Amino acid sequence: MTPTPFGHKHLLGIEPLRPHEITMILDLADKYVDQNRATEKRSTALAGLTQINMFFENSTRTQASFEIAGKRLGADVMNMAMQASSIKKGETLIDTAMTLNAMHPDLLVVRHPHSGAVDLLAQKVNCAVLNAGDGRHEHPTQALLDALTIRRAKGRLHRLNIAICGDVAHSRVARSNLMLLGKMENRIRLIGPPTLVPSQFAEFGAEIYDDMHEGLKDVDVVMMLRLQKERMDGGFIPSEREYYHRYGLDADKLARAKPDAIVMHPGPMNRGVEIDGTLADDINRSVIQEQVEMGVAVRMAVMDLLAQNLRAERLAKAG
Amino acid sequence: MTLFFTNARLIDPEAGTDSPGHLLVQDGKITEVFPKNIELEQIFRARGISPEDVEIIDCKNRCLAPGIVDIGVKVCEPGERHKESYKSAGLAAAAGGVTTMVTRPDTSPTIDSPEVLEFVTRRAQADSPVNVLPMAALTKGRLGREMTEIGFLMDAGAVAFSDCDRVISDTKVFSRALTYARSCGALVIAHPQEPILSKGAAATSGKFAALRGLPAVSPMAERMGLDRDIALLEMTGARYHADQITTARALPALERAKANGLDITAGTSIHHLTLNELDLANYRTFFKVKPPLRSEEDRLAVVEAVRSGLIDIISSMHTPQDEESKRLPFEEAAAGAVALETLLPAALRLYHAEQLDLPTLFSAMALNPAKRLGLPSGRLSAGAPADLLLFDPDVPFVMDRFALKSKSQNTPFDGQRMQGRVLATYVAGTPVYWRT
Numbered sequence: 001m002t003p004t005p006f007g008h009k010h011l012l013g014i015e016p017l018r019p020h021e022i023t024m025i026l027d028l029a030d031k032y033v034d035q036n037r038a039t040e041k042r043s044t045a046l047a048g049l050t051q052i053n054m055f056f057e058n059s060t061r062t063q064a065s066f067e068i069a070g071k072r073l074g075a076d077v078m079n080m081a082m083q084a085s086s087i088k089k090g091e092t093l094i095d096t097a098m099t100l101n102a103m104h105p106d107l108l109v110v111r112h113p114h115s116g117a118v119d120l121l122a123q124k125v126n127c128a129v130l131n132a133g134d135g136r137h138e139h140p141t142q143a144l145l146d147a148l149t150i151r152r153a154k155g156r157l158h159r160l161n162i163a164i165c166g167d168v169a170h171s172r173v174a175r176s177n178l179m180l181l182g183k184m185e186n187r188i189r190l191i192g193p194p195t196l197v198p199s200q201f202a203e204f205g206a207e208i209y210d211d212m213h214e215g216l217k218d219v220d221v222v223m224m225l226r227l228q229k230e231r232m233d234g235g236f237i238p239s240e241r242e243y244y245h246r247y248g249l250d251a252d253k254l255a256r257a258k259p260d261a262i263v264m265h266p267g268p269m270n271r272g273v274e275i276d277g278t279l280a281d282d283i284n285r286s287v288i289q290e291q292v293e294m295g296v297a298v299r300m301a302v303m304d305l306l307a308q309n310l311r312a313e314r315l316a317k318a319g
Numbered sequence: 320m321t322l323f324f325t326n327a328r329l330i331d332p333e334a335g336t337d338s339p340g341h342l343l344v345q346d347g348k349i350t351e352v353f354p355k356n357i358e359l360e361q362i363f364r365a366r367g368i369s370p371e372d373v374e375i376i377d378c379k380n381r382c383l384a385p386g387i388v389d390i391g392v393k394v395c396e397p398g399e400r401h402k403e404s405y406k407s408a409g410l411a412a413a414a415g416g417v418t419t420m421v422t423r424p425d426t427s428p429t430i431d432s433p434e435v436l437e438f439v440t441r442r443a444q445a446d447s448p449v450n451v452l453p454m455a456a457l458t459k460g461r462l463g464r465e466m467t468e469i470g471f472l473m474d475a476g477a478v479a480f481s482d483c484d485r486v487i488s489d490t491k492v493f494s495r496a497l498t499y500a501r502s503c504g505a506l507v508i509a510h511p512q513e514p515i516l517s518k519g520a521a522a523t524s525g526k527f528a529a530l531r532g533l534p535a536v537s538p539m540a541e542r543m544g545l546d547r548d549i550a551l552l553e554m555t556g557a558r559y560h561a562d563q564i565t566t567a568r569a570l571p572a573l574e575r576a577k578a579n580g581l582d583i584t585a586g587t588s589i590h591h592l593t594l595n596e597l598d599l600a601n602y603r604t605f606f607k608v609k610p611p612l613r614s615e616e617d618r619l620a621v622v623e624a625v626r627s628g629l630i631d632i633i634s635s636m637h638t639p640q641d642e643e644s645k646r647l648p649f650e651e652a653a654a655g656a657v658a659l660e661t662l663l664p665a666a667l668r669l670y671h672a673e674q675l676d677l678p679t680l681f682s683a684m685a686l687n688p689a690k691r692l693g694l695p696s697g698r699l700s701a702g703a704p705a706d707l708l709l710f711d712p713d714v715p716f717v718m719d720r721f722a723l724k725s726k727s728q729n730t731p732f733d734g735q736r737m738q739g740r741v742l743a744t745y746v747a748g749t750p751v752y753w754r755t
Contacts (some may be wrong), residue, residue: 094646114648115532115603135650136532175532200529 006305009313010122010129013138014179022180025129025147026157029301033148036072038296045304049106052123055132056082056112060266061292062132062142066109069299075107093117093221094124101125105312107303110134133172136228139209142266144178145298147184149291150221153262158185163216163257164206165191166225166247166274167236169198172227173266178204191215192247195236212247216256217254224249224265227274240273250276254285262287321345321368321740322748325359329380332682342383343621344705347747349724368469374501378709382743385697386449386706387662388688390479390508391562391634393655394420396442397435398427402727408659409447410561411724413752415660416741417635418706419450419696421688424461425483431456431467433475440476448751450706452478452692457507458495465738466495469503478692481508481562483608486515486544490551494675497557506691508560511544511569512610521748527596532648538566540612541559545569549576558582560691564630565591567620574629577610582721584691586632587621589658589702593665594618604652605644605731608636609641620704622674625683626636632691633683635662639727657725661732667712667739677712705748712739 005024007183008016035041051070055063063079070077082096091099100108101124108129110118115135115180122129151157162181168174168190176199181188188206190197202208209215216222227243237243249263263279263286271277280286329340329352339355341477353362363370389412422439424430430439434565436455445452455477457466469480480500486509487493500507513726520536522528528535545561549572552559564585573616576583590608592680598606608611613621618667624630638655645652656666666684667673689697696706720733744752 053444092643092646093648110649114650116650117648119601120646120648130428135648138532172532174528198529200524200526203526204530 006309007171008117008306009309010131011134011140011302012119012122012129012131014140014143014176014183019183021166022144022147022183024149025144025298025301028304029144029148029297031069032297032300033205033294038295042071043073044074046070046073046107046307049075049307049310050104051077051109051303052100052105053077053079053109053132054082054100054111055080056110056117057130058083058113062111065292065295066132066299069296070107072296073300073304093121097121097124100128105197114166114204115243118125120135128310130306131303135164136170136172136175138176139172141295141299141302142173144302145178145291145294146177146223146266147180147266148294148298149264149287152294153287154220160186160220161189161218162221163185163189163191163221164221164225165215165249166210167194167196167227168201168225169196170228171225177223178206189215189219191238193243193272209252212253213256218251219257220261222249222254222257222261222263224275225264226266226268227270244273244304248272248274248276249279251279254279259283264288264291320347321373323375324374324383324707324709325377326380326491327383327709328380329699330382330384330677330681332678333688333698333700335678337383337677339380342699344546344748346497347610347705347749348715349699349701349705350705352699360482368595380542381709381711382677384502384677384708385685385699385703386708386744386746387416387684388416388419388692388694388697389635389637389659389684390421390423390632390688390692392420392637392659393423393425393639395426395639396439402641403725404446405443405451406446406726407726408637409449410453411657411659412447412449413722413744414741416663416708416710416744417659417742418448418746419452419689419694420447420659421452421478421692421716423483424456424481427463429456429459429461431461433468434479435476436472437612442644445463449746451513452476454479454481454508456741457482457500458487458492461485461530461542461708463489463492466492466499467502470507473503473505479506479508479560482510484510485561486514487510490513490547494551494555497555497559501557506558507727508562509548510563511541511548511561513540513547515561516540516543517610520611521607523596523613525596525614527599530597531602535609538568538617541566541610542569542572545572549581552576552581552755554582554746556582559584560632561585562634563588563591563610563636564624565621566617569617570620570624572630575601577629585629586634586636587625587630587663588636589665590636590656590731591618592625592633593668599649600730602649604647605729605733607649607652607654608656609654619704621715622669626675626679628682631683631687633666633680634688635659638727640729642729645729655729657696657723657727657730659725660723661718661730661737662739663710663741664718664739665732668737673739691729705745707745708741709743710739714738714740
């Protein structure tokens with residue numbers, strides 16, 4: 001096989017990536033940011049390739065981001081709302097994958113409510129598989145877009161103090177970010193009530209805080225996580241208002257961070273639950289809109305690299 | 320019919336010895352054990368046996384041990400015969416050196432009435448080359464509400480009562496069932512686990528489950544379940560066996576209960592003795608068992624507990640699952656692994672690692688389970704049934720799951736290097752398996 005710069009067939013998680021590969025993705029994404037800001041946004045990296053978005057879990061934002069990314073690179077993009085389809089008729093994940101595989105897609109973008117499901121699917125198909133979130137496991141493109149946002153705002157992606165706040169336990173975004181930011185040699189703090197921040201994460205080198213005032217002291221980046229509605233009713237935290245009081249990000253708590261600290265959120269936000277609405281809209285502190293913009297660029301970069309691999313592999317096979 | 324096993328390495332768990340010798344079998348029973356240095360002619364002359372009537376089996380210094388008595392084998396009859404039948408399980412058992420399968424009642428329908436038990440016994444007798452002793456459910460439908468007809472079921476041949484991996488969460492129901500079982504002299508086998516805390520768990524909580532994003536249970540749930548059961552035993556005085564003790568934190572409670580004179584024994588599964596949570600690696604569902612695989616510290620503590628005798632019994636916890644129930648995302652996949660044929664080579668890993676010697680292994684796999692169920696087997700002494708296992712502990716091989724005799728081939732050891740193979744298995748002096 002012809003060696004390609006990016007040596008992975010799939011993007012299933014941040015875990016297998018090496019630091020220089022992360023940098024490679026981000027560098028390419030920077031170029032796509034410029035392309036996306038230009039009037040003529042289309043290029044041809046995925047021309048002739050078929051991209052199928054399989055979302056076994058509802059998502060508007062991520063699916064739209066992948067769809068736009070694919071279309072801007074010239075792919076034929078198809079969306080499948082898996083919740084409405086064969087799964088309801090009792091078909092297993094692997095059967096669905098095999099059926100799609102027979103249609104010869106080149107890129108499969110998959111989101112699934114169970115950890116490890118995307119890995120399982122990747123073992124059964126011939127095309128490149130992109131994990132768009134599996135259960136509580138990984139959401140690699142989210143971590144990459146967060147990294148790109150941080151790098152552009154801070155001018156670097158190392159030796160930063162980064163706080164990840166909220167429902168770490170149920171968050172694939174937190175896991176992928178912890179992995180990526182750790183690989184790039186940043187100091188990571190996890191902040192939240194102990195029911196939502198398992199102590200085992202300390203073993204990955206993160207510092208764990210249950211006091212947000214203390215945890216935010218002198219950080220460069222504040223990453224908020226979405227609190228799922230079903231966690232709010234007394235099971236994990238006593239109430240929405242107590243959570244907001246203790247762990248919601250407001251100007252008072254943010255004052256503990258560095259004066260130039262940025263505020264991030266993977267969206268969709270619960271204003272007044274995990275973040276103060278005014279703060280979320282403060283263009284001097286919040287980079288939440290930039291995150292969405294970087295999302296498209298990062299996904300274009302990843303799909304471009306996976307497609308290069310795919311083409312090289314097929315070329316090698318053909319002779 | 321007279322069999323004479325010569326030049327054997329005799330593994331005698333009762334005496335705790337591993338020494339060369341010969342073993343004489345007459346009419347399906349072991350009649351005498353001889354040390355190595357006795358001449359065969361001398362024995363024949365002294366016992367009045369003519370050499371023409373004897374089948375001499377030269378063991379060539381391979382190990383001869385009592386056949387394995389495996390408590391907790393799932394045969395999927397009635398209900399799911401495509402996963403495992405008495406015939407396929409029996410052949411797998413024979414190939415694995417298991418001469419007595421003590422079968423589980425968690426079938427569909429549940430084995431909870433004398434009628435279903437009689438059906439199962441009939442099927443087993445017709446199809447299985449090895450001994451089958453059925454267990455029955457402790458509560459009807461394993462629902463934890465009403466106790467089964469323990470007396471009738473014992474009359475029909477039930478050797479123990481268990482709701483298998485379902486915990487009877489209603490302590491009133493469980494304490495009455497234990498009290499009633501005691502009056503019948505019945506053995507109750509329970510799965511010590513706090514059912515609410517462990518609900519939905521697919522892994523043991525810890526660094527690994529956190530990394531993989533799997534719903535996990537604290538290992539403490541096992542100790543909480545065991546503590547509760549021990550308190551109920553103090554109340555009721557029942558005969559009790561914990562099916563699987565798999566964590567270090569549960570061991571002190573078990574030790575205290577034994578020291579206090581309660582009628583309690585404990586088992587563990589071969590998977591918890593030889594695998595740990597890291598084996599789950601990339602969500603390999605063949606490693607999904609119940610309770611989930613534990614940390615390496617827990618595994619080592621359990622191995623030590625088997626060595627010291629605190630844990631009495633090692634079982635295969637043979638649980639056949641078809642491909643469809645395993646080819647799913649980890650959380651959705653069914654739990655359980657087949658192990659009748661891998662029990663011995665997996666157990667021998669502990670022997671080769673010099674953690675357990677062979678007499679200790681065969682105490683846990685043959686003698687202790689036989690004793691707990693009041694069976695005469697599981698030993699190499701005169702009068703015991705000639706349920707025997709001839710094996711070579713050293714021969715290396717790579718496990719190929721498709722070579723298994725079970726109808727389901729969900730073994731976590733697939734593709735792994737193992738050592739030790741069964742050469743022949745005898746039930747009551749009749750060969751039921753021999754390796755060609």
